[in-house]
Amino acid sequence: MYAKLTSVPGPVAAMRETEEARGDSPAGLGAAGDRIEIRGVNRIYQGNGREVHALSDINLHIRRGEFVTLFGPSGCGKSTLLRIIAGLDRQSSGEVRLFKQDPLDASRSKNIAWIPQSSSLLPWLTIRRNVELSARLNRRADRLRLTARKPERPMQVLRELGLGEFADKRPAQLSGGMRQRASIARGFVQGAPMMLMDEPFSALDELTRDALQLRLLDLWEKHRKTVIFVTHSAAEAVLLSDRVVVMTSRPGRIHSIIDIDLPRPRPAGIEDSPAFGELVRRVKATLRAGWEGA
Ligand SMILES: Nc1ncnc2c1ncn2[C@@H]1O[C@H](COP(=O)(O)OP(=O)(O)OP(=O)(O)O)[C@@H](O)[C@H]1O
Ligand SMILES: [Mg+2]
Structure with a gap:
C-alpha cells in the first residue's frame, strides 16, 4: 500500500485524523514548537461592496523538514494561504504559528525564503x-x-x-x-529553514520543468528544508511531496490530505511505476470530488 487517502466529513476532522495517524495528536502537543500550525484560519477580502471568502476554517500542521503541496482549482486560496504563512498577508481570523513564531517575526528574522512564480x-x-x-x-x-x-x-x-x-x-x-x-x-x-514556493515551475516548458523538479528533489534530500509548494500539476505534487493538501473553492477549504507514501529518495523512473500512476489518479479524483461537491 503506497498511499493513504484521508477523506473524512470535515476539514478539522481531516486534520485530527491525519495527526492521529502520525501519533502527534493535540493531546501530546509537546511537538508544537517543531511544526507549522495553522488553526481555524479564515481570510475574507472586501472589495466593491462585496466579500470574498478566500479561505474558510483552514487547519493544517506541517512537520519540520516536510514537503507539503497545496493543490486545487484556480481561486481556491492557495496563494492566499501561502502569503499568510509568509507573513505577506494577514488572516481575518484564526492562528498561524511557524515553529512557535508569528509569520511576521519569522519573515523578519529571515526564516522564510519566498519563491514566486516568476x-x-x-x-x-x-x-x-x-x-x-x-x-x-x-x-x-x-x-x-x-x-x-x-x-x-x-x-x-x-x-x-x-x-x-x-x-x-x-x-x-x-x-x-x-x-x-x-x-x-x-x-x-x-x-532559511522554510521555503514557500508558489507555482515556481508553471511558466516553464515540460523538459525544463522535469529537470528542475529533479534538482529540487536533490536539494531537498540534501538540506531537508520545510517546503510548502503550490502547483496545478497532480504529477508534480505526487513526485515532490510527502503530503498533498487538496483544496476546493468558494470558499477555499481543505477537502482532503493525501499521504504520498512513495520511497525517498524518489528512485529514477518512479513516474512510470503503477503506484505513482495510482496516486496521481487519486489526487485528480479527489480534486474532482471536491469540485463536484462544492
Ligand atoms: N487582494 C485581493 N482582493 C480581493 N480578492 C482577492 C485578493 N486576493 C485574492 N482574492 C480572491 O481570493 C480568492 C483566492 O485567490 P488566490 O489567489 O489565493 O487563489 P489561488 O488558489 O492561488 O488561484 P490560482 O490557482 O489561480 O493562482 C479568489 O477568489 C481571488 O479572487
Ligand atoms: Mg495562486
Whole structure:
C-alpha cells in the first residue's frame, strides 16, 4: 500500500485524523514548537461592496523538514494561504504559528525564503551577484543575531542547479528556466529553514520543468528544508511531496490530505511505476470530488 487517502466529513476532522495517524495528536502537543500550525484560519477580502471568502476554517500542521503541496482549482486560496504563512498577508481570523513564531517575526528574522512564480532577480546584477547578495543579507542578519544558521555557499548552489557556467551572466542573458533556477538558488543561500514556493515551475516548458523538479528533489534530500509548494500539476505534487493538501473553492477549504507514501529518495523512473500512476489518479479524483461537491 503506497498511499493513504484521508477523506473524512470535515476539514478539522481531516486534520485530527491525519495527526492521529502520525501519533502527534493535540493531546501530546509537546511537538508544537517543531511544526507549522495553522488553526481555524479564515481570510475574507472586501472589495466593491462585496466579500470574498478566500479561505474558510483552514487547519493544517506541517512537520519540520516536510514537503507539503497545496493543490486545487484556480481561486481556491492557495496563494492566499501561502502569503499568510509568509507573513505577506494577514488572516481575518484564526492562528498561524511557524515553529512557535508569528509569520511576521519569522519573515523578519529571515526564516522564510519566498519563491514566486516568476523570478524576481535584480536585472543589473549577474546571477552570481544576485545570489551572493541574498547570502550577504543573510550573513548581516546573522550578525544582528536574527538568524543562527550556516548558509549554503552561492557558487556551490548555482553549480548544484546546473548554473555554474552561467554564473556571470545577467538575468536577461538567460532562459526563463535558468532564471527560475537562479531564483531557487537565491532561496537556498538565504539559509532559511522554510521555503514557500508558489507555482515556481508553471511558466516553464515540460523538459525544463522535469529537470528542475529533479534538482529540487536533490536539494531537498540534501538540506531537508520545510517546503510548502503550490502547483496545478497532480504529477508534480505526487513526485515532490510527502503530503498533498487538496483544496476546493468558494470558499477555499481543505477537502482532503493525501499521504504520498512513495520511497525517498524518489528512485529514477518512479513516474512510470503503477503506484505513482495510482496516486496521481487519486489526487485528480479527489480534486474532482471536491469540485463536484462544492
Ligand atoms: N487582494 C485581493 N482582493 C480581493 N480578492 C482577492 C485578493 N486576493 C485574492 N482574492 C480572491 O481570493 C480568492 C483566492 O485567490 P488566490 O489567489 O489565493 O487563489 P489561488 O488558489 O492561488 O488561484 P490560482 O490557482 O489561480 O493562482 C479568489 O477568489 C481571488 O479572487
Ligand atoms: Mg495562486
